[in-house]
Amino acid sequence: MEEDRLKQEKVQRFEEFVDRRLKPDLVNAIAQRDKVFEQQKVFSDLKRNIENLQKNGVSSLRTMVNLGSEVYTQADVPDTRHIFVDVGLGFHLEFTWSEALEFISLREARLSRQIEEYTHLIAQIKAQIKLVCEGIRELLQLPAE
Numbered sequence: 001m002e003e004d005r006l007k008q009e010k011v012q013r014f015e016e017f018v019d020r021r022l023k024p025d026l027v028n029a030i031a032q033r034d035k036v037f038e039q040q041k042v043f044s045d046l047k048r049n050i051e052n053l054q055k056n057g058v059s060s061l062r063t064m065v066n067l068g069s070e071v072y073t074q075a076d077v078p079d080t081r082h083i084f085v086d087v088g089l090g091f092h093l094e095f096t097w098s099e100a101l102e103f104i105s106l107r108e109a110r111l112s113r114q115i116e117e118y119t120h121l122i123a124q125i126k127a128q129i130k131l132v133c134e135g136i137r138e139l140l141q142l143p144a145e
Contacts, residue, residue, distance in 0.1 A: 007139055014136050018129055026125045033118035040111045046085070047104045050097050053080055 052058075058080055065075045084092040085100050095103060 011136050011139055014132050014139075018132050022125055022129050022132070026122065026129070029118055029121045029125060033115060033122065036111055036114045036118065040108065040115070043104050043107055043111070047101060047108075050083070050100055050104075054097055 061077050061080055063075050063077065064072045066072055082094050082096060083100055085095050085103060087093050087103070
């Protein structure tokens with residue numbers, strides 16, 4: 001009887017560890033990786049736009065700018081050869097097209113490494129969850145699935 005109670009306490013501690021620690025860590029890691037995917041898409045779109053500007057020889061353009069809260073206004077860009085790129089921490093630097101493409105390539109490489117790191121972390125957390133669940137199964141002497 002005492003042995004069954006100890007077994008149940010261990011199972012409960014393992015389940016709490018999975019629910020309170022591993023699952024929130026997994027959700028957080030997936031959310032962080034998704035943010036990096038979004039950043040990667042933004043830089044990919046910017047790269048494609050710059051390449052289109054170069055290919056078509058566009059030196060000025062008229063566009064719509066989001067002022068916030070989905071309020072747009074027209075904007076005239078008299079010289080597209082220089083653009084401002086968000087380099088992080090709220091700073092924007094002025095680049096020529098070629099400088100921007102070089103910066104974007106470096107940034108995309110860094111973002112790809114971050115995605116790989118988060119993917120590896122997610123796999124580790126999933127493996128830990130599976131390991132704990134296997135331990136619970138063994139404690140309860142349930143047959144393998």
